[in-house]
Amino acid sequence: MPGVTLLLDAQAISRALSRMASEIIERSQGTDGLLLVGIQRRGVELADRLAALIEQDQGVTLPRGKLDITLYRDDLQTVGPSPVVAETRLPDDLDGRTVVIVDDVLYTGRTVRAALDEFADFGRPRRILLCVLVDRGGRELPIQADIVGLTVRTGPNDRVDVRVRELDGRDAVELVSER
Amino acid sequence: MTAPSLGKDLLGLQSLSATQIQHILDTAEPFKAVSERRIKKVPALRGKTIVNLFFEPSTRTRISFEFAEKRLSADTVNVASIGSSVSKGENLVDTARNLEAMRIDMVVIRHGSSGAAQFLGERIRSNVVNAGDGKHEHPTQALLDMLTLRDHFGRLEGLKVALCGDILHSRVARSNIWGLTKLGVEVAVCGPASLMPLGVRDLGVTVLPRIEDAIAWADALNILRLQLERMESGYIPSVREYNRVFGVTAERLARAPKDLLILHPGPMNRGVEIDSDVADGPHSVILPQVTNGIAVRMAVLYLLVGEARDWAGAASAEGMEDSE
Numbered sequence: 448m449p450g451v452t453l454l455l456d457a458q459a460i461s462r463a464l465s466r467m468a469s470e471i472i473e474r475s476q477g478t479d480g481l482l483l484v485g486i487q488r489r490g491v492e493l494a495d496r497l498a499a500l501i502e503q504d505q506g507v508t509l510p511r512g513k514l515d516i517t518l519y520r521d522d523l524q525t526v527g528p529s530p531v532v533a534e535t536r537l538p539d540d541l542d543g544r545t546v547v548i549v550d551d552v553l554y555t556g557r558t559v560r561a562a563l564d565e566f567a568d569f570g571r572p573r574r575i576l577l578c579v580l581v582d583r584g585g586r587e588l589p590i591q592a593d594i595v596g597l598t599v600r601t602g603p604n605d606r607v608d609v610r611v612r613e614l615d616g617r618d619a620v621e622l623v624s625e626r
Numbered sequence: 627m628t629a630p631s632l633g634k635d636l637l638g639l640q641s642l643s644a645t646q647i648q649h650i651l652d653t654a655e656p657f658k659a660v661s662e663r664r665i666k667k668v669p670a671l672r673g674k675t676i677v678n679l680f681f682e683p684s685t686r687t688r689i690s691f692e693f694a695e696k697r698l699s700a701d702t703v704n705v706a707s708i709g710s711s712v713s714k715g716e717n718l719v720d721t722a723r724n725l726e727a728m729r730i731d732m733v734v735i736r737h738g739s740s741g742a743a744q745f746l747g748e749r750i751r752s753n754v755v756n757a758g759d760g761k762h763e764h765p766t767q768a769l770l771d772m773l774t775l776r777d778h779f780g781r782l783e784g785l786k787v788a789l790c791g792d793i794l795h796s797r798v799a800r801s802n803i804w805g806l807t808k809l810g811v812e813v814a815v816c817g818p819a820s821l822m823p824l825g826v827r828d829l830g831v832t833v834l835p836r837i838e839d840a841i842a843w844a845d846a847l848n849i850l851r852l853q854l855e856r857m858e859s860g861y862i863p864s865v866r867e868y869n870r871v872f873g874v875t876a877e878r879l880a881r882a883p884k885d886l887l888i889l890h891p892g893p894m895n896r897g898v899e900i901d902s903d904v905a906d907g908p909h910s911v912i913l914p915q916v917t918n919g920i921a922v923r924m925a926v927l928y929l930l931v932g933e934a935r936d937w938a939g940a941a942s943a944e945g946m947e948d949s950e
Contacts, residue, residue, distance in 0.1 A: 515656065518668035518698075518928075529932025531629050532656040568665040 454581070454607070455597060455620035463596035464493070467578060468500035470594045474576055475545045478505050482541075482572075484512035486550040486562060487533040492611040493580055494549035512537040514548075519561035541570030547594075551609035553579040556590035581620055583607050632929050635747035635754040638763030639805040647805055651773050653925035654918070660697055661920055670928055671698035676732040677725050680757070681707040681718075684736055686892055686916065687757050687767070691734050694923035700732075718742060722750050732930065735759070740797075753930040755923075761795055766926060767891050768801030770919040772809065774911050775846055777918070778887055783810035788840040789831075790874065791850035791899050792821040792861075798891050799850060803829050816840035817850075817872060820861045837872050841879060846887035849874050852899045865898050875901045885909050892916070 455463065475481050478501060485494030491513045498509045515533040520526070548562055559577060566572060578594040583601040599622065601607060606623040610616075630645045639647060660668055676695045680688055688704065695702045705725070722733060732753040735743050740760030747754035758764040776782050787806055793799045793815045806813050807830045814832040815822065816839070827833060834840045840847065852868060862868045879886060888900075888910040896902045905912060 518660075518670040523670055523932075524673070527932065528629060528631055529929050532653060532928070534656055535659060564669070568667070569663065 449623050449625055452622040452624070453619060454599060454622050457612075457618035460580070460596070460618045460620065463580065464496055465500060467580075467594050467596055468497050468504065471497065471547055471576070471578060472501060472505065474593060475547070475574075478507045478509060480544045480573070481547070482510050482512055482538065482544045483547045483549055484514050484537065486548065486558060487513060487515040487517075487535075489609050489611055489614065490514075490548075490550040492613045493551060493609075494547075497547075497549060497578070510538050512546075514562055514565060516558055516561035516565055519565045521557060521561065535565070537569050541566070541572050544572045545574045545576065546572040547576045547578050549578050551580050551611075552607050553577070553582045553590075553592050553595075554585050554607075556586045556588035559590050560588050580609055581607050629929075632926075632933060634930070634933050635743070635756075636765055636926050636930060637744045637747060637754070637756045639765050639768055639801050639808070640763065642765075642805075642808075644808045644810075647769070647772070647808060650769055650922065650925050650929065651776060653929060654769075654773055654921040657924040657928070658918070658921040660924065661693075661917070667697050667699055669699045671695070671700035671931055674698075674700040674731040674931060675729065676700045676702050676734060676927070677730050678702060678704045678757075679722070679725070679733055679735045679737075680705070681735070681737045681742075682758070684757070686919075687736065687764075690916070690919040691755075691757060691766075691923050694920050694927060695734075697920070698924055698927055700927070703730075718746060719749050722746055722752075726750050726752055732927065753933065755926060755930065758797055760797065761800070762797055763801045763804075764797040765801050765805075766919070766923050767798050768805045769926070770915055770922040771798075771802055771848055771889055771891070772805055773918045773922055774889060774915045775811075775887070777914065778911060779845065782806070784812075786812045786814070786843060786845045787848060788814045788816050788834065788844035788846070789848050789850060790816045790837060790840055791872065792852055793817050793826060793850070794821045794823045794861075795853060796850050798848075802848060803831055807831070814840060814843060818862055818868070837874065838878060838881070841874075841882045841886065844886060845884075846889060847874060848889040848891070849900050851891065851893060852895055854895070854898075865895075869898050873897075873899060873901060874904050876903045876907065879904060879907075879909075887911055889915055 483494040483498045485491035498511055502509055513536050515535045517530050517532045576593040579592045580596040582592050582595045582598045604625045608621045610619045612618050630649050692702055730752055734755045734757050736757040737759050740762035742759045743754055743756035789799045803813055814834045816834040890912045
């Protein structure tokens with residue numbers, strides 16, 4: 448029987464996102480050339496919310512992007528049936544921008560590795576930052592997040608589920624562990 | 627997300643379900659964007675080797691497959707029947723087995739005999755993609771036609787599409803009929819009685835004997851190429867006669883109750899089945915078809931490569947290496 452622990456409820460997610468939005472502005476030293484890119488799927492919704500918070504706070508309009516890393520996965524030759532590919536949409540002028548990659552959960556780091564490779568095919572950002580709602584440890588590559596909502600220790604059999612109201616009807620972060 | 631499996635080979639649309647066809651078309655969407663990038667390449671098929679085995683002349687389809695393969699980072703080799711051991715009388719299976727012994731992963735085959743792709747697919751481990759077999763099927767052409775229709779109308783279900791011309795010899799027509807009817811498109815065929823296959827109505831299509839009827843009925847015309855060698859075989863009296871009776875001209879289209887989308891799989895005989903002012907007109911999507919061809923083929927190759935692993939394991943267990 449899997450046990451479900453609530454890590455963040457809707458309010459806690461909202462507070463975490465507000466803090467993360469401020470940190471993004473701080474780390475990128477303003478909003479000039481700032482581009483938030485969500486990783487499909489739930490990173491896209493989170494990037495959208497962070498961008499909205501920054502826009503509200505700074506009175507600016509921010510460009511958004513979405514990135515699907517499926518075609519850049521390092522396990523594509525071994526995963527079995529080809530996974531569904533979602534849309535990638537980035538502005539044409541990536542060169543010189545500060546790009547913030549937004550994802551829901553950081554785990555092995557392989558998704559971020561794929562994302563970095565994909566960015567290199569689109570252009571040469573001045574700087575890339577990594578922003579995740581949950582860092583659950585367990586890295587298999589030398590990758591770390593710059594901005595984190597919640598850090599939590601998990602085991603290899605655990606799962607961290609991020610629910611967003613746009614897709615799941617509610618906001619929650621849950622730790623699902625096999626007992 | 628679980629996606630419907632396609633099986634090891636893409637042989638035709640007759641054997642696919644509506645869900646599978648839909649999945650190929652949906653997968654083509656993100657691949658369209660890859661060709662618009664500055665670096666038109668993704669690493670999905672890195673390390674895969676694909677042989678394009680063309681026993682019939684082809685420019686468009688072969689180049690389109692080759693671009694699709696290269697934009698997925700696969701390594702490709704083109705084998706044409708002329709100038710290879712094929713012209714020395716080697717049979718299809720021997721050719722393919724020799725290629726397979728060089729550790730290839732996929733074969734894209736065009737062949738003059740109906741059923742050649744399936745014949746090959748049953749005998750080699752590599753994925754096989756049918757790029758046109760005799761009068762049987764040309765599935766990627768039909769898929770790109772469907773993608774182009776869907777782009778324009780935003781849907782397929784309920785559309786009326788007329789396939790015009792030489793239905794009898796056309797694998798494009800057959801694949802289109804299978805694919806379109808499965809996705810809820812109403813299909814009509816229009817052409818000279820001598821180029822209409824017997825029992826075509828059994829495929830669930832309407833036969834319209836006059837091009838004027840097709841133009842009055844349809845939302846889109848898919849105008850098939852008239853193969854000029856058909857004239858020599860006596861199927862039609864003359865090219866001029868064909869144009870006079872069945873040619874899609876601006877004058878004929880002007881009498882239609884609405885604007886018709888114009889598709890043509892190419893290469894065109896301007897002034898025969900289609901007039902230049904129609905081919906180059908505002909409702910022609912002949913060039914978007916070509917662009918979509920690459921996206922559809924990328925989708926097919928990407929989806930099939932995901933099927934290879936299980937199948938390779940099963941095949942070796944069954945001792946597929948032994949000759950039958």
